[in-house]
Amino acid sequence: MPRRGPTLPPQNLERFNTAPADEAHRTLLTCLHSPSWAHRVTAHRPYPDLPALLAAADEAAYDLGPADLARALAHESLPALPEGTYSAAHTALSAAHAAYESRFGHVFVICLDDIPADEVLDRVLAAIRSRLANDPEEERQVAAEELRRLARGRLVRATRGRHAGAANPSVPL
Structure with missing residues (x-):
């Protein structure tokens, strides 16, 4: 049997896809404090499913430059x-x-x-x-790979309506 990735109730993904850009951006910042990453993930909405959202988040995380990485690391606990x-x-x-x-x-x-x-x-x-x-x-x-993994897990939790970051509650989606 093929292994399935994370799932999410369709209404949660729909809510993320249709949320105002500033709300989606704030939620994403609780997953990874990189404005450029959050902007990129927000800008590519709508996502057809959670694996597509996670793939986009991963791709954006792989493209973090040194300044983006430093900013994200500075906000981690x-x-x-x-x-x-x-x-x-x-x-x-x-x-x-x-x-x-x-x-x-x-x-x-x-x-x-x-x-x-x-x-x-x-x-x-x-x-x-x-x-x-x-x-x-x-x-x-x-550290960049660990941040990517942290962001991915937080994004899954945020889209499921759970606490995204260690110190920041997610904006409800």
Whole structure:
């Protein structure tokens, strides 16, 4: 059986397709804080289905220039740890984040969609440690890919009427 991509109730996609451009743009900014990305995705409406919307969002994310990437990274927050994480883990993670930000000049971003809560801390620490070995250009590419993945997951949640970003509620579609 062929694997199907994410689905979405037709009325949600219709609402996104017909929303005023400024409303769609604001919603998209909760997924990825890049005005050029949000403008491009908004401008190409209507989308026939969610996979087409996600493909357009991916394509726009792949085309982010250095300034767009820097702006998007500046609006990201650190990944949240699961509730009940012990203080030593917070200390280790804070030190790792500080080292990362010192080396690369921006917050560490990672997409944790579909990662079980009990694996989040290990994944984040392992990823930071691994990515600290990257040169700045390589890390820029990795961070851009993580931003693309974050935006994709947030866009799916926003079009389903759920909270899009870690710190920003989505504008209802």
